[in-house]
Amino acid sequence: xxxTHRPYLIGAALVGALALVVxxxxxADPLPSWNDGKTKQSIVDFVTRVTKPGxxxxxxxxxxxxxxxxxxxxxxxxxxxxxxxFVLDRVKTLAPQHPEWKTKEPxxxxxxxxxxxALAGGDKGLLEMAMATHxxxxxxxxxxxxxxxxxxxxxxxxxxxFTAMVYQPMLEVLSYLRANGFKTFIVSGGGIxxxxxxxxxxxxxxxxxVVGSSIKTKFELRDGQPVLVRLPELNxxxxxxxxxxxxxxxIGRRPIAAFGNSDGDLQMLxxxxxxxxxxxxxxxxxxxxxxxxxxxxxxxxxxxxRAWDEAMTKNWTVVDMxxxxxxxxxxxxx
Amino acid sequence: xxxTHRPYLIGAALVGALALVVxxxxxADPLPSWNDGKTKQSIVDFVTRVTKPGxxxxxxxxxxxxxxxxxxxxxxxxxxxxxxxFVLDRVKTLAPQHPEWKTKEPxxxxxxxxxxxALAGGDKGLLEMAMATHxxxxxxxxxxxxxxxxxxxxxxxxxxxFTAMVYQPMLEVLSYLRANGFKTFIVSGGGIxxxxxxxxxxxxxxxxxVVGSSIKTKFELRDGQPVLVRLPELNxxxxxxxxxxxxxxxIGRRPIAAFGNSDGDLQMLxxxxxxxxxxxxxxxxxxxxxxxxxxxxxxxxxxxxRAWDEAMTKNWTVVDMxxxxxxxxxxxxx
Numbered sequence: 001x002x003x004t005h006r007p008y009l010i011g012a013a014l015v016g017a018l019a020l021v022v023x024x025x026x027x028a029d030p031l032p033s034w035n036d037g038k039t040k041q042s043i044v045d046f047v048t049r050v051t052k053p054g055x056x057x058x059x060x061x062x063x064x065x066x067x068x069x070x071x072x073x074x075x076x077x078x079x080x081x082x083x084x085x086f087v088l089d090r091v092k093t094l095a096p097q098h099p100e101w102k103t104k105e106p107x108x109x110x111x112x113x114x115x116x117x118a119l120a121g122g123d124k125g126l127l128e129m130a131m132a133t134h135x136x137x138x139x140x141x142x143x144x145x146x147x148x149x150x151x152x153x154x155x156x157x158x159x160x161x162f163t164a165m166v167y168q169p170m171l172e173v174l175s176y177l178r179a180n181g182f183k184t185f186i187v188s189g190g191g192i193x194x195x196x197x198x199x200x201x202x203x204x205x206x207x208x209x210v211v212g213s214s215i216k217t218k219f220e221l222r223d224g225q226p227v228l229v230r231l232p233e234l235n236x237x238x239x240x241x242x243x244x245x246x247x248x249x250x251i252g253r254r255p256i257a258a259f260g261n262s263d264g265d266l267q268m269l270x271x272x273x274x275x276x277x278x279x280x281x282x283x284x285x286x287x288x289x290x291x292x293x294x295x296x297x298x299x300x301x302x303x304x305x306r307a308w309d310e311a312m313t314k315n316w317t318v319v320d321m322x323x324x325x326x327x328x329x330x331x332x333x334x
Numbered sequence: 335x336x337x338t339h340r341p342y343l344i345g346a347a348l349v350g351a352l353a354l355v356v357x358x359x360x361x362a363d364p365l366p367s368w369n370d371g372k373t374k375q376s377i378v379d380f381v382t383r384v385t386k387p388g389x390x391x392x393x394x395x396x397x398x399x400x401x402x403x404x405x406x407x408x409x410x411x412x413x414x415x416x417x418x419x420f421v422l423d424r425v426k427t428l429a430p431q432h433p434e435w436k437t438k439e440p441x442x443x444x445x446x447x448x449x450x451x452a453l454a455g456g457d458k459g460l461l462e463m464a465m466a467t468h469x470x471x472x473x474x475x476x477x478x479x480x481x482x483x484x485x486x487x488x489x490x491x492x493x494x495x496f497t498a499m500v501y502q503p504m505l506e507v508l509s510y511l512r513a514n515g516f517k518t519f520i521v522s523g524g525g526i527x528x529x530x531x532x533x534x535x536x537x538x539x540x541x542x543x544v545v546g547s548s549i550k551t552k553f554e555l556r557d558g559q560p561v562l563v564r565l566p567e568l569n570x571x572x573x574x575x576x577x578x579x580x581x582x583x584x585i586g587r588r589p590i591a592a593f594g595n596s597d598g599d600l601q602m603l604x605x606x607x608x609x610x611x612x613x614x615x616x617x618x619x620x621x622x623x624x625x626x627x628x629x630x631x632x633x634x635x636x637x638x639x640r641a642w643d644e645a646m647t648k649n650w651t652v653v654d655m656x657x658x659x660x661x662x663x664x665x666x667x668x
Contacts, residue, residue, distance in 0.1 A: 062534065062540060065542075139582055183542070192583075192586070193586070196586045196587075200396065206396060207585065207586030207587050208399075208517070208542075208543075208584065208585045208586055208587070209542075210586060214583065217579050217582060217583075218575075218579070219575040219576075219578045219579055219601055219605070221604075225608055226578065226601065226604045226605045226608050228578055228579065228582055228605075235583075241552075241553040242553075244553045244560065244562055245551050245552070245553055245562065248473055248551060248562055249526075249548065249551075249569075250542065250584060251541065251542045252526070252527070252530045252541030252542055252544060253530075253541050253542070267553055267560065270555075270560045271553070271560045271562075274559055274560050
């Protein structure tokens, strides 16, 4: 009987110690980069409601699922989605192997340094360049390409590493939710395999909690060694109406909280808030032209129009970056 | 300074207490339904190697990913995959709404009770029946159908609930791995949404850690309420060469341990064991005609042929159910 009893006793001690840690953690401000006010309060109130034992709004830990858009919600997205800077760099690197690109748009414009015309083809042109640069190698090779690029590539305007252009206040929200038993997921229109190599280190979000757009892959044995080859064929677009589909496919249950910044996140927020029980939806509104960028209804990147209207009708939380955030990016020595 | 120091002190106490729990847990047999011998020992040896701090084979917790096939590995699969019993029941339930099924194969044979001819169409006929019974409703409605069915449907030969035909020794492996920091995933050819409603309760595996075959879904607003509608269109087949593809798509990193029972699991085991560092692969061989079923190279369900050969060549662990397992199914009062 002794050996079977011991774990329970230690378990009780653990629970006591954990309760103490939680108490101490709650005494400190979990969101120090947020100015006090109703935006910050709405986050704290929601977390308090769903985690308070015995409360009618209590949500069991297993159901504390929170989903986050990436571009414009967890890191910046101007003047172009950061993944597109990777595409630009890859087109330049691969150009010597593709002499036909010299006369083929949008590659030709891009190689002349004419970004405006390179982007003039819209989604079709972007997709063509993404396929040309994201397919044709194994998943292991692609992961290494991303790791090498993200470690050194810098934003053309700020001169910062792209991973240093994540939003410090949102990093705090991620940590705060996880400290309260939430599982945090990324649900992004960006490439799933573009994000996974660095999301664990930068956001504390492991690869299996990243949902994104993808191309198809194919299993092969090469000299007896199994590989997954990336094919120039679209598999899934995780944007707009695709986000709830991606959430169901990967997570298999409805989030209770969702965070976005653009019309591409509207359906994720609708899907999240339509569930029963307490729900939380937040939109980041880019209002700070000085410290970041200011854009909304008419922006070609990160357009916030219909989702903003719906947020006001449904009383979702809207972050005013200029007013609500003390700092935007992590401090350099952080 | 006091408030910042306190969590660290408590943290140290926690680590100490956790270490003690681990020590006590290891003193008890983590796999009591396994007979002693080299099969059981191979599992324990692997877990010990990858979890021992300072060992050259130590694997960080985040990378301790283990994947499990479901049919024939975690629960039985004879005389038919259990999901097919659900299809049979659904065809009967829906028949009044489908008068055309009376003359349309394979539905007609099935409704006459002629299982042999209903299955004669092979995969094509099965797929047609699955589509007819798994699509056309919302994801929420389908989840409820599965929950209702799995709570009451019984195996035609054993008279047991299907969820009572899981393998007790494998439940112990799942618990043992999780107690050692592993994240356990299902990677099954079965329908992802057929499994998710009950895997958490039965296996301790949450919906977001279930990978399986799927049909497409579509986001819609119905009277302003968002729904995901299940479409009669194949999305992904998570079997054979599909398993490594599904693993990459959902998990985004290579497992270090994989468990299967048939040729449909071969590529998952190849993919898992081809990574660097310590790797573990296991096949369940169905050898017990008395307590379960005995089948391998010539079975139409759960054929074990090429994978068995490769297991012998590569020294993978092969479970002999008759020899290695003290009991097969959980005891009735469990």
